[in-house]
Amino acid sequence: MPDDKKMSDAVSSASSDKTRDQYETYPYPARNPEDEDKRLISGSPGNWDEVVHFVFGGRDPSAQTKSGKIKILVAGGGTGDALVMLAQQARDRKAKAEIVYIDLSESSRAIAEARIKRRNLEKNVTFVTGSFVDLASKYGPFDYIDCCGVLHHLPDPDAGLRALADALKPNGGMGLMVYGELGRTGVYHMQEMMERLNAEAGGARRLNFGKALFNSLPGTNWLKRNPFVGDHINGGDAGFYDLLLHQQDRAYRVDEVFDFAEQAGLRIQNFIEPMRYDPTTYCSRHDVLDRAMHVPFRERAALAELMAGNITKHTFYVVKAKNKVQPPQPSPDAIPFFTRLDGPSLARSVAKTGNIKITFTGLSVTRTLPAASPAILSRIDGKRSIAEIYQTFDPKPEKYEFNAQFAVMYSVLCAANILYLHLPSKK
Ligand SMILES: C[S@@+](CC[C@H](N)C(=O)[O-])C[C@H]1O[C@@H](n2cnc3c(N)ncnc32)[C@H](O)[C@@H]1O
Structure with missing residues (x-):
């Protein structure tokens, strides 16, 4: 060569x-x-x-x-x-x-x-x-x-x-x-139409042509029917271009x-x-x-x-592939903390309903949390370990029961990207 x-x-x-x-x-x-x-x-x-x-x-x-x-x-x-x-x-x-x-x-x-x-x-x-x-x-x-x-x-x-x-x-x-391919249904139809119509190669002319094409599409078009993508509507010209007019893009x-x-x-x-x-x-x-x-x-x-x-x-x-590290699991010295929610308000809402409602791109999922969850959630401050949280209870619940309820609650909230654990550094 x-x-x-x-x-x-x-x-x-x-x-x-x-x-x-x-x-x-x-x-x-x-x-x-x-x-x-x-x-x-x-x-x-x-x-x-x-x-x-x-x-x-x-x-x-x-x-x-x-x-x-x-x-x-x-x-x-x-x-x-x-x-x-x-x-x-x-x-x-x-x-x-x-x-x-x-x-x-x-x-x-x-x-x-x-x-x-x-x-x-x-x-x-x-x-x-x-x-x-x-x-x-x-x-x-x-x-x-x-x-x-x-x-x-x-x-x-x-x-x-x-x-x-x-x-x-x-x-x-x-x-x-x-x-992800499935959630972007319609995006690649638009890119294909641009290709078939020999649309302008770049810049403002491509953008204007793309907008004219999009605005001409009927309500039956898959992109028009897809409620999960919105950058072409909410993201300004850069968002419209990035979602629909890209020329090097796969899912x-x-x-x-x-x-x-x-x-x-x-x-x-x-x-x-x-x-x-x-x-x-x-x-x-x-x-x-x-x-x-x-x-x-x-x-x-x-x-x-x-x-x-x-x-x-x-x-x-x-x-x-060879790295064996795993995300932390509940243990007495692990410190729970909220990633993106306000803990006390979550504790109050779980106390009222017993549930947590999580919404992902248009889908709401409700999960029931164990009975002790509001009391545990209200004690999480990002500083106390699980063992220290247990010590703040008076009277103290049975330890096995407390740990089991913590584990179930944690598995739901961690899977929803709400609650994580921090481990002390190894000495
Ligand atoms: C869709 S934007 C994402 C920007 C940013 N990562 C974010 O999530 O907000 C893609 C960016 O990747 C850059 N890019 C594409 N290919 C690249 C490459 N081979 N090396 C460096 N940057 C690249 C582009 O210039 C552009 O700024």
Whole structure:
């Protein structure tokens, strides 16, 4: 093979010019750096507490590295949502984090840099313009890599994920998001229509043509009937373009996500929210569940995706296949804490109904919690261990009964991404 052919293959597997041009013109998501004064955008993957839970077994990651620092890569960081969240959450937790941001798009980087400056977080962040497929190893190895909504835009996503895996430390892990096929029904119909109509190649002309086409579609069109995607309606021009007009874009079914991780030597710890990938969330018939539940995790998750129909993206955490780390389980010294809910108000609402209602992309699921849940929930402060929470009861419940109720309550709330456990660092 001539050298110039090898060269162009290398460039095309790393990124496509159309992708870079799109994000130069429409940095995604649209963000105004001044809004950093008002709010912190947080989400998955990359929420610090989730990362500690799924990647580091519930123990402080900086205490697990020789340098006392955790090294993070935000690959395809866009306008900076994950970067800003991780940098701010690390500071809030007094964790030492060194973060590298890599993106193809200069204009996205400018917004991400301005957001970081606005929060005075620039000291520990390095900004790089280019493809992480080529550059990740040069700046690594990393303890944690965040790559959200990016790999499905690469000409060769498998090679992209292998490049990230090569830049990961043996005990590190990644938070990833790739599109889900079923929940995006209609999106690829729109992309195909654009293709068949020989639509403009890029920029404002492509956007205007795409909007004209979308506005002409009848109510029977699958995209018009899909209530689970909304970026084309709520996300401004950047959102419309990103959802419907992308020219390098694919989606995954659960089986493909497992294959994707495995070919890169990675193991899936879990999806977010874990409950969405569990058939019992959707079905209570024993005759069906008898067959659905006695199969490997991959099969259960694939079935759950088919049952739900509303999974628009797969958010998941991976570690190296050989890494045996598991998320923490309840034990006397584990410290429970809420990830994104206000504990006292959850305790009050569970006390009234005995239930918790969780809504995932248009589907509400109600779960009954054990009787002691309100009393336990009201005592969770992110500082007390489970053993200490038990000690605050007067009179004390039977210990076996308390632990059993805690375990059932925890399994529901953890699967809903509401309650996690923190373990003290190993001495
Ligand atoms: C949909 S945006 C997602 C941005 C961000 N991760 C988020 O979730 O908000 C995709 C980003 O990936 C970047 N990107 C695509 N391919 C890349 C590559 N090979 N190397 C670096 N960045 C890339 C694009 O420039 C764009 O900013």
